Amino acid sequence: xxxxxxxxxxxxxxxxxxxxxxxxxxxxxxxxxxxxxxxxxxxxxxxxxxxxxxxxxxxxxxxxxxxxxxxxxxxxxxxxxxxxxxxxxxxxxxxxxxxxxxxxxxxxxxxxxxxxxxxxxxxxxxxxxxxxxxxxxxxxxxxxxxxxxxxxxxxxxxxxxxxxxxxxxxxxxxxxxxxxxxxxxxxxxxxxxxxxxxxxxxxxxxxxxxxxxxxxxxxxxxxxxxxxxxxxxxxxxxxxxxxxxxxxxxxxxxxxxxxxxxxxxxxxxx
Numbered sequence: 421x422x423x424x425x426x427x428x429x430x431x432x433x434x435x436x437x438x439x440x441x442x443x444x445x446x447x448x449x450x451x452x453x454x455x456x457x458x459x460x461x462x463x464x465x466x467x468x469x470x471x472x473x474x475x476x477x478x479x480x481x482x483x484x485x486x487x488x489x490x491x492x493x494x495x496x497x498x499x500x501x502x503x504x505x506x507x508x509x510x511x512x513x514x515x516x517x518x519x520x521x522x523x524x525x526x527x528x529x530x531x532x533x534x535x536x537x538x539x540x541x542x543x544x545x546x547x548x549x550x551x552x553x554x555x556x557x558x559x560x561x562x563x564x565x566x567x568x569x570x571x572x573x574x575x576x577x578x579x580x581x582x583x584x585x586x587x588x589x590x591x592x593x594x595x596x597x598x599x600x601x602x603x604x605x606x607x608x609x610x611x612x613x614x615x616x617x618x619x620x621x622x623x624x625x626x627x628x629x630x631x632x633x634x635x636x637x638x639x640x641x642x643x644x645x646x647x648x649x650x651x652x653x654x655x656x657x658x659x660x661x662x663x664x665x666x667x668x669x670x671x672x673x674x675x676x677x678x679x680x681x682x683x684x685x686x687x688x689x690x
């Protein structure tokens with residue numbers, strides 16, 4: 421479990437997970453910052469209509485809390501993965517990112533979508549993914565979870581040969597806040613997008629009305645992670661405290677408010 425930073429508001433989320441000491445992670449809330457209604461207070465998105473000066477001040481506050489630079493991606497509900505370097509610029513097009521060196525924080529912005537943070541038990545890399553339903557479902561059963569893991573494995577091969585006697589590194593995952601299973605109403609198309617490649621995904625949908633379903637986004641993510649062999653999954657269990665829609669004083673929610681700020685989930689090597 422990561423220690424609280426004196427420079428961050430006390431209600432920011434710090435993962436309670438068995439990550440190694442050099443792996444640091446957190447997820448912001450609405451607390452802190454200087455954005456005005458309806459973006460109050462700590463909006464980190466420059467694309468939602470907030471005053472740019474306020475957003476940049478909020479991002480500076482986040483960087484001060486992290487002690488490293490958060491890299492803000494241009495997220496498009498896709499599956500592209502970017503390996504971060506010290507000179508990776510904000511606005512790089514990707515919905516997931518990977519870092520193997522200190523100095524930058526993998527950063528995912530959300531306001532109902534699910535942020536997924538990943539690391540290995542040895543603390544040699546960290547990664548983050550933006551999992552809305554489109555990115556999570558992907559195409560042909562290959563979504564943002566699968567492409568992120570593929571990039572991680574490719575990166576590990578690039579580091580050099582691994583001793584054949586060495587066990588594969590354990591991957592640990594943490595799920596941040598997102599729209600909850602009693603608030604995320606979707607159509608038949610969304611259920612089909614998941615169930616056609618993983619029939620068990622149908623269990624993550626509860627009938628709401630004819631042609632409509634309540635979707636459990638964190639449960640769908642857990643299924644994808646477990647199918648990839650990741651069983652150490654922590655954080656969002658689909659309960660009300662994790663629901664962005666149900667906690668308006670703590671979390672931004674696009675579905676609830678339509679005009680909304682953005683939270684950030686960050687993970688980095690310290």
